[in-house]
Amino acid sequence: MANIRDLAKEAGVSVATVSRVLNGYPYVSEEKRKAVWEAVEKLNYTKNIQAVHLAKGRTAIVGVMLPYIHHPYFSAIMEGISKEALRYGYQLLLFQTNYDVERELEALERLRMRQMDGLIVCSHEVDWEAFAAYQGDGPIVLCEHVGEHDFFAVYIDHYQAFVQALRYLVKKGHRRIGYCIGRMTGPNSQARAAAYQDVLREAGVIPRRQWIFEGCLFLEDGKRVIEQWVAMEERPSALLVTSDQVAAGIVLQAQRIGVRIPEELSIIGFDNDPLAELLGITTVALPHFQLGGKAFRLIHHWLETGNVTRKQEELPARLLVRDTA
Amino acid sequence: MANIRDLAKEAGVSVATVSRVLNGYPYVSEEKRKAVWEAVEKLNYTKNIQAVHLAKGRTAIVGVMLPYIHHPYFSAIMEGISKEALRYGYQLLLFQTNYDVERELEALERLRMRQMDGLIVCSHEVDWEAFAAYQGDGPIVLCEHVGEHDFFAVYIDHYQAFVQALRYLVKKGHRRIGYCIGRMTGPNSQARAAAYQDVLREAGVIPRRQWIFEGCLFLEDGKRVIEQWVAMEERPSALLVTSDQVAAGIVLQAQRIGVRIPEELSIIGFDNDPLAELLGITTVALPHFQLGGKAFRLIHHWLETGNVTRKQEELPARLLVRDTA
């Protein structure tokens, strides 16, 4: 593989001139410029990007940490990130963690090792102290509400989103309300739990522990939920379901086993997945795609300018009433 | 940021010794080893991975080229790749191309620049010559049947898979058979087209151009298909749908607008998506996850050993008869 020195020799110039030509700097005579490009052609030269990274101390790579890529929620965020990354000429390094703390820490270590210039954290298990410890190693953007903590963050106000949906149900006369969620940990989930407590209390209803369904991430989980629901003695009359995939699973399986929705059970999903639209599922639309895009731009802006206008950005969620609630 | 020389000074040894300790080589006295680790601790040292890459000439990064990550088909492959990559300590660099030839070539250029050690191509628009031109720059694995061409490849025999499903329909008495596909280009699609021609001819039926629905990738496309179907003068009685997402879109919208499936229209999907299972859609199960895993292992084996046992691997597809055909 030819290198910059070979080019210099071939073109009869210095490596500095070669570098200038390669990077499009001015102040190079047309003659030498031409000679360099000819040498590039002749020697079939390509830049070694590793060397560029080392010399510049930057990689134009951003890492993305997420639990699983094979999930509509995360792949939507990823799509948003990807689009912006492409636009600004950045590469994306994927860290699929499966919510395994070891792997999450590995991703942070990689930031420290300068494998990438910044990191977008779509979701995580490890607690904030871990991120705080790596803040000096490059910009880290979290996709969740971080309150007073000094992190870059772009997030949906899940407390408000939940309140919105719960109030709607209460207004419709529901008193026995439950919800389905992926995990109980993490700020997003805790915001939802708080909203659940608050709104139900405000409506004079006692929240019930057994009406909270955990581990709801995929379509199949919805199937499980409705089957559990059927088996319950005291059934909720309405369910908030934090993923449209799961909501779809509930609705479809309900249809199969003869549970009438919304008559027997009202369902409000989240995301506004195309599947929810097709099934007429009432849902809280969440701007995942934009969220990914904003996350990237936050990092990018910091990397390119070194200063911050906003550290945190909030995105809106809105209820789309359809047929299931 | 402390570097290896700072460590050497701090520990009172040479950089060579530091490197040996850091990389766990033998022949270092216990005493010096300890001194080095203490220096690491004291200076809060972390390896600069860029420098390692440059010095070693390898990155332990594999690139993944795919059109869109936000699609169950590709994210399933990605999940399979990801799992294996993790297992062997490799990182994954994502190239989302949107089937844009420019971006596909950009990914290949990056391989050439040594940004990664190898490349997995999940799907592409550019023709094979392009890949051939970059073969010297690192292992490239294609996820499609490459025939006699000398590429690494792991693939599903889409010709056979299509034949299998078509014969089933013919046997059931169908004569007016159509199909839905993402794009017409690419070897996978061409294999399907060939199977379509062959099986229908063999059954004494004339294939019809207007019974082939292009641009079928997402759930929403299924909705469009069934609406087109309804508007047709001569309607096919059965449709092969190369994505369960699209098949689900068809089935759900059919249900909405009162088209009975399978009585009026039989549907066979592909993938064996959980959604197809939940909807009782007859489908051809495709092992995407394994495909991704195998693709990675092919690259990995080549990178680690430098020799090849198999250049190509075929994976099976099997028809799962459920309710829609």
Place this chain on the structure above:
DNA sequence: TTGTAGGCGTTATCAC
């Protein structure tokens, strides 16, 4: 407008 030389942080090859 051009060239020299030092630096980026490791690894790896020699001698000792």
Place this chain on the structure above:
DNA sequence: GTGATAACGCCTACAA
């Protein structure tokens, strides 16, 4: 066992 020192390939003052 250990330490110099030369790669790895590029960028970038600084000097001319």
